[in-house]
Amino acid sequence: MAEITLKGLGHSxxxxxxxxxxxxxKPVDLVWEDGKTYALxxxxxxxxxTMLNIISGLLKPSxxxxxxxxxxxxxxxxxxxNIAQVFQFPVxxxxxxxxxxxxxxxxxRNWAPARIADRVAHIAALLELDDILDAPARKLSADQxxxxxxGRGLVRDDVSAVLLDEPLTVIDPxxxxxxxxxxxxxNRATGIxxxxxxxxxxxxxxxxxxxxxxxxxxxxQAGPPEELxxxxxxxxxxxxxxxxxxxxxxxxxxxxxLYCPALGVNITPPKQMKNDTAKVGVRPEHIHLSxxxxxLPRATIKAIENLGIDRVFSLWTxxxxxxxxxxxxxxxxxxGDEVGLTVSPDDVLLFLGSQRVECSLSN
Amino acid sequence: MLKLENLSTPDPKVPLKSLSANFEAGKIYxxxxxTGAGKTELLRTLIGLDPISEGAIHLDGSDLVSxxxxxxxxxxxxxxxxxxxxxxxxxxxxxxxxxxxxxxxxARAKARDALAIVGLxxxxxxLPSELSGGQQQRVxxxxxxVKHARILLMDEPLANLDYxxxxxxxxxxxxxxHENAEGIILYSTTEPAEAMQLGDELxxxxxxxxxxxxxxxxxxxxxxxxDVARVISDPPISICAGEIRDGALLFSDGSGAGATxxxxxxxxxxxxxxxxxxxxxxxxxxxxxxxxxxxxSDTIVHLQLPFGEAVMLVDGIHEFHPGNxxxxxxxxxxxxxxxxxxxxxxxxxx
Amino acid sequence: xxxxxxxxxxxxxxxxxxxxVFPFLWALSTSFKDANAVTSGATYIPWLEFEPSTQxxxxxxxxxxxxxxxxxxxxxxxxxxVLASIISLMLGTLAAYGLSxxxxxxxxxxxxxxxxxxxxxxxxxxxxxxxxxxxxxxxxGALDTIAGLVIVYIALLLPIAVWVMIDFFGSIPRxxxxxxxxxxxxxxxxxxxxxxxxxxxxxxxxGMFCLIFGxxxxxxxxxxxxxxxxxxxxxxxxxxxSVTPWWSLSAFALISVTPLALVAVVVERFMxxxxxxxxxx
Numbered sequence: 002m003a004e005i006t007l008k009g010l011g012h013s014x015x016x017x018x019x020x021x022x023x024x025x026x027k028p029v030d031l032v033w034e035d036g037k038t039y040a041l042x043x044x045x046x047x048x049x050x051t052m053l054n055i056i057s058g059l060l061k062p063s064x065x066x067x068x069x070x071x072x073x074x075x076x077x078x079x080x081x082x083n084i085a086q087v088f089q090f091p092v093x094x095x096x097x098x099x100x101x102x103x104x105x106x107x108x109x110r111n112w113a114p115a116r117i118a119d120r121v122a123h124i125a126a127l128l129e130l131d132d133i134l135d136a137p138a139r140k141l142s143a144d145q146x147x148x149x150x151x152g153r154g155l156v157r158d159d160v161s162a163v164l165l166d167e168p169l170t171v172i173d174p175x176x177x178x179x180x181x182x183x184x185x186x187x188n189r190a191t192g193i194x195x196x197x198x199x200x201x202x203x204x205x206x207x208x209x210x211x212x213x214x215x216x217x218x219x220x221x222q223a224g225p226p227e228e229l230x231x232x233x234x235x236x237x238x239x240x241x242x243x244x245x246x247x248x249x250x251x252x253x254x255x256x257x258x259l260y261c262p263a264l265g266v267n268i269t270p271p272k273q274m275k276n277d278t279a280k281v282g283v284r285p286e287h288i289h290l291s292x293x294x295x296x297l298p299r300a301t302i303k304a305i306e307n308l309g310i311d312r313v314f315s316l317w318t319x320x321x322x323x324x325x326x327x328x329x330x331x332x333x334x335x336x337g338d339e340v341g342l343t344v345s346p347d348d349v350l351l352f353l354g355s356q357r358v359e360c361s362l363s364n
Numbered sequence: 365m366l367k368l369e370n371l372s373t374p375d376p377k378v379p380l381k382s383l384s385a386n387f388e389a390g391k392i393y394x395x396x397x398x399t400g401a402g403k404t405e406l407l408r409t410l411i412g413l414d415p416i417s418e419g420a421i422h423l424d425g426s427d428l429v430s431x432x433x434x435x436x437x438x439x440x441x442x443x444x445x446x447x448x449x450x451x452x453x454x455x456x457x458x459x460x461x462x463x464x465x466x467x468x469x470x471a472r473a474k475a476r477d478a479l480a481i482v483g484l485x486x487x488x489x490x491l492p493s494e495l496s497g498g499q500q501q502r503v504x505x506x507x508x509x510v511k512h513a514r515i516l517l518m519d520e521p522l523a524n525l526d527y528x529x530x531x532x533x534x535x536x537x538x539x540x541x542h543e544n545a546e547g548i549i550l551y552s553t554t555e556p557a558e559a560m561q562l563g564d565e566l567x568x569x570x571x572x573x574x575x576x577x578x579x580x581x582x583x584x585x586x587x588x589x590x591d592v593a594r595v596i597s598d599p600p601i602s603i604c605a606g607e608i609r610d611g612a613l614l615f616s617d618g619s620g621a622g623a624t625x626x627x628x629x630x631x632x633x634x635x636x637x638x639x640x641x642x643x644x645x646x647x648x649x650x651x652x653x654x655x656x657x658x659x660x661s662d663t664i665v666h667l668q669l670p671f672g673e674a675v676m677l678v679d680g681i682h683e684f685h686p687g688n689x690x691x692x693x694x695x696x697x698x699x700x701x702x703x704x705x706x707x708x709x710x711x712x713x714x
Numbered sequence: 715x716x717x718x719x720x721x722x723x724x725x726x727x728x729x730x731x732x733x734x735v736f737p738f739l740w741a742l743s744t745s746f747k748d749a750n751a752v753t754s755g756a757t758y759i760p761w762l763e764f765e766p767s768t769q770x771x772x773x774x775x776x777x778x779x780x781x782x783x784x785x786x787x788x789x790x791x792x793x794x795x796v797l798a799s800i801i802s803l804m805l806g807t808l809a810a811y812g813l814s815x816x817x818x819x820x821x822x823x824x825x826x827x828x829x830x831x832x833x834x835x836x837x838x839x840x841x842x843x844x845x846x847x848x849x850x851x852x853x854x855g856a857l858d859t860i861a862g863l864v865i866v867y868i869a870l871l872l873p874i875a876v877w878v879m880i881d882f883f884g885s886i887p888r889x890x891x892x893x894x895x896x897x898x899x900x901x902x903x904x905x906x907x908x909x910x911x912x913x914x915x916x917x918x919x920x921g922m923f924c925l926i927f928g929x930x931x932x933x934x935x936x937x938x939x940x941x942x943x944x945x946x947x948x949x950x951x952x953x954x955x956s957v958t959p960w961w962s963l964s965a966f967a968l969i970s971v972t973p974l975a976l977v978a979v980v981v982e983r984f985m986x987x988x989x990x991x992x993x994x995x
Contacts, residue, residue, distance in 0.1 A: 044526055045496070173399055182655055200526045206658035206681065226658055230681035244531055244660030286661055286679050308557040309584045309596070310641045310677060311662075327661065329641055329679070413892050433895045440896050446889045450911040463898030507897070 003161035005033040005056065005194065009065035012051055018063070026051045027219045028064050033211075036192040038185065040209035042199060043241075048218035049198050050166070056196070057164055058082050069161055085154020086164045090171060091146035093153075095139035099130055102138050103152050110157075124156045127190055128183070144176040148183070155191065162194040169204060181208055202242055206230075214238050230284070231348075236355040239282050245313060248288070248324040249352070250281045258363060259351075263318040264288075264344055265298040267363045268351055280352045285327040287348035290314065290340040297341030300324075305336060316340070365389065366410075366515060366548050371419035373409055378402045380409065381572045382419065387548045389514075392541055394563030394580070395552040396595060402572040403552035404443075407517045410550070411438050423514065434463075436515075439508035443520040445500035447492035447507070453479065454488035457506045464511075478510035479503075481543055483536075498529040509543045516544050518551040522558070537562055556598040560584060568592050590635055590706040599640045599664045602674035603702075606636040613701075615671035619649075625697040627711040634709065637700040640664065640677035647693025656684035667692065738968075745770045745964035752960045770961025774969070782962075784969065787949035791929060792973070793860055794945065798867030799924035803917060805868070806875025811905055813876070814883035815891060829880060835873040843869075844937050851938060858942045866934055871924040878923060882916030883909070918981055925977055929970075946970050 011028030018024055026048040033039055041049040054060035055067065058079035067075045074082055094102050103124055107117045125131045128148045133141065138149060147168055154163055165184070169177050185208065188195050199205050205212050206226040213223040214237075221241075222234035233239035239247030250263040259268040261281040270279065291297065300316040303323070314326040314334070334340065351360035366387040373380045380402050387393055395403045408414040410421065412433040421428040428436060439460070447456050457475035462468070479485055482502040492500055501521060508516055522530045541549050541562075553559050559566055559580065566580040576583055576592045587593040593601050605616045608628045613621040613636070621636060654666040654673070663678040667690065676692065684690070701710045743758050746766040757763035774784040809832075812818075813825050847866050848857070856862030886909060894904035932947040939948065950966050953959055 044528065178657070181657075185655070202527050203657070203659045207656075225683070227681045227683055230661065241528060242661075244527075246528075246531075284661065284680075306561045307581050307584075309560050309598070310639065311557075411896060432900075433892075434898045434900060436896075438896060440893070442889050442893070444887065444889060446887065446893050448890070448894075448908055448912075450908075460897035463903075511897075 003069040004035045006068040007031040011064035012062045029220045037210040038195045040197045040205035040212045042205040043215035047215040053198050083159045083161045085160050087150045087168045089167045091150045093138045093149050100134045124152050128152050144172045144180050165197040245285045245325045247282045252279045269361045269363045278354045282350040285325040288326045289343045294341035302338045367422040369420045372417050374417040378405045391564040392549040393565050394559035395567045396559040397569035401569040407519050438515045439511050439513040440517045441504050441508050441521045443523050452489050460511045478506040482506045516549045556596050590702040602638045604636045604672040607633045617671040622696040627713050635702040638674050639698050640675045642695045642698035643676035644693045649692040651690045651692045653684045653688045741964040770965040773962045787944045787946045791946040794863045795928035797864045802871035802875045807879050810876050810879030832873045832876045858940045874923045875920045878920035
């Protein structure tokens with residue numbers, strides 16, 4: 002088990018990178034605490050696989066250092082790092098039984114048979130594979146095979162971290178949930194750090210204590226799921242996390258501050274700002290519609306999508322800006338209705354040049 | 365009108381069992397079902413790729429089964445991104461028109477229009493392998509709509525795309541599909557929200573049968589059977605055992621469910637279905653958090669209740685620690701009741 | 715550490731390269747030697763170590779006692795190999811496509827049995843086939859003719875083509891054929907318009923195997939021809955007399971290797987252009 006530190010870690014596939022664009026992974030500082038679950042999340046080509054390969058030792062970084070518990074392992078080979086890896090497709094020995102599959106890594110290390118039996122029994126109990134220990138591995142379902150792949154990694158008693166490279170892709174939707182739950186339980190029971198690579202935000206957010214959102218080789222934000230949702234660091238995270246994505250509204254300079262006509266709110270920005278690119282962001286869940294309009298800012302409903310439990314309203318502001326609201330109420334509203342908008346000050350975010358800045362609302 | 369009569373197939377894995385249905389021109393039909401429910405099998409049978417063992421398929425009164433695939437005037441978009449690797453994007457889309465003996469220039473002009481509609485103007489000379497997954501699927505879609513086929517079949521077209529791309533394309537689909545306004549569109553999916561969002565009419569499949577067909581919102585509000593309720597609910601609907609005794613609704617632990625808005629006329633055992641939005645925080649039911657999941661921008665909390673397990677939906681992203689206690693309120697107006705055979709027996713008082 | 719590693723790596727590669735290239739250098743230098751130079755021990759550098767002579771190369775275009783004319787056997791070999799390869803590729807590709815896409819059944823014989831039948835042709839030792847081939851060609855009067863050899867070579871090359879192409883078609887998603895039919899192609903049309911244009915990799919690989927096996931065959935060329943239709947491998951052997959003419963043999967060997975080497979270079983260029991890679995995932 003280990004704490005993993007990325008110190009200015011970056012990688013370029015070019016021998017002499019000429020600029021930021023040549024980096025598949027731009028240099029980054031991160032500390033991954035022992036025993037927590039992490040997710041690397043981003044669209045394809047965002048650098049998450051590059052980062053994973055550096056941590057597993059398949060790739061030597063061009064820049065920076067990688068530390069396990071303070072020890073520099075940048076140059077160490079894969080085997081020296083004691084990392085267990087689960088791939089997209091289950092990797093199992095199809096000619097062996099479940100028990101033989103689990104015992105194999107220990108046999109390779111010449112453990113005594115009694116000790117192997119103990120350890121295999123322990124891991125099998127943890128993964129709830131006890132009932133099928135003597136079944137031939139090739140006959141199992143995809144999610145069970147994936148558990149065996151994981152078990153073969155965990156069976157060694159010196160595992161420093163488990164890397165999961167999109168392990169749920171081939172699993173049936175109905176089984177995904179139970180496998181994800183089992184992974185979390187194993188993390189709790191063993192205290193082994195787990196790092197998941199995925200492009201599915203729901204998967205990342207459900208699995209990880211800390212989600213690292215990446216794009217174009219750059220870490221956009223690393224934080225717990227609720228923070229990514231409520232306080233996105235920049236417009237990309239606001240767009241990528243949440244469905245529908247974060248709404249953005251234009252602002253106007255007014256007196257000493259900013260005014261957002263769509264929502265009718267005055268904002269006091271930080272002192273040093275230039276306001277030409279300022280935008281206000283509000284989550285579709287955080288805008289409330291009301292039919293008693295009064296003095297409230299107005300909007301017109303353009304379309305309504307009924308998703309079953311939720312409804313997604315597409316609206317125009319009075320100034321013609323499109324935005325969305327997601328709600329479980331307002332079943333009586335129809336297309337063409339005019340509604341008033343309210344937002345809670347806590348839910349209003351300010352973005353300058355696409356980066357979020359702290360702000361306060363004034364009246 | 366497309367008409368299925370007692371359609372059955374010999375497929376050893378997912379045989380279709382006596383399907384009957386009517387599809388009208390100008391409508392989008394979404395076919396909802398889990399993996400293995402027979403959705404793909406139905407589409408493949410309609411287009412003629414798989415044989416039928418019994419029954420009939422009629423299009424405007426004429427028999428389709430004996431018509432060869434190429435003459436069926438159908439288009440299909442697969443779950444996998446299927447394009448012709450040796451042709452550039454423009455010729456990929458022009459391909460079906462060229463097979464209809466349309467002149468090269470005219471076919472290409474029409475293909476160019478179709479590409480503009482799917483948002484790929486400017487990509488005409490690229491090869492499919494040089495495009496991202498989302499773009500490849502747009503090419504496949506352009507090739508399907510350029511034919512203005514009588515029937516357009518879409519087999520989970522978004523399943524292999526990234527989360528955000530899926531969201532984006534799902535939003536564009538209603539506009540794109542209306543390009544085929546005269547056609548019948550069948551769209552299969554495993555995701556209830558997608559089916560609700562896109563379908564003029566919803567067809568629910570389960571184990572090779574059509575188990576419900578109708579207005580999406582109506583089916584969601586009042587599913588005819590417990591199987592339909594399960595398939596159509598995401599996050600999952602929770603089913604708890606209970607009974608009606610002396611006009612009161614009781615859970616298996618003997619606690620009363622409250623029955624506001626429900627008529628409980630017949631005593632006996634029932635299955636009580638709890639929608640994820642029927643549960644809210646703050647009430648008198650003592651629950652324990654088993655696990656929390658995030659989906660889009662909601663939190664799905666799995667709870668252990670005194671009378672069984674249930675799933676609760678909470679707006680926004682919030683942290684819930686497994687093992688923590690939580691007091692829960694149950695909204696009885698959002699309950700559904702099913703008989704032990706699975707039939708919907710909910711009676712609402714107005 | 716990395717430095718030592720790289721040094722060792724490149725030394726190993728260098729060693730292997732020498733091992734591969736050396737026979738060619740040897741043959742090249744020998745082809746410019748005369749009897750004296752050959753028998754006076756191992757020498758490599760012309761003018762310095764031995765006096766170069768073009769006698770070996772000249773003997774390939776002479777006739778009678780001074781050597782043998784290589785032009786006719788070369789053309790014979792080329793004709794037989796290319797013809798047999800093209801026909802095998804055409805038949806093999808069609809057969810493989812049918813076997814990979816449609817289910818055939820004749821009694822207990824299924825697709826896998828038919829495939830095995832094709833491949834089994836290469837499992838049995840060639841000697842088993844020699845006598846039947848000889849008798850059959852004799853029966854139709856095709857012994858010692860180009861046509862007869864082409865027929866026999868097709869029988870030898872067809873299994874290779876079928877084998878490679880079945881495997882290749884298996885890697886093309888079936889949905890591609892289906893899509894072509896949905897888009898208005900007949901089953902045959904789907905093959906020619908969609909599958910064939912995407913089969914370059916498989917056809918090139920299969921074609922290369924056919925050319926190599928066809929060009930290098932000695933056994934059948936030796937048994938089924940006499941004097942009229944001589945192929946290269948047989949002609950080389952016929953050079954051998956009481957005094958082995960190493961200079962002629964070397965020149966001859968270099969010439970017969972050249973076409974395959976050229977094919978290899980062209981194919982390598984073709985492959986690395988990336989036109990074949992990444993068509994399917």
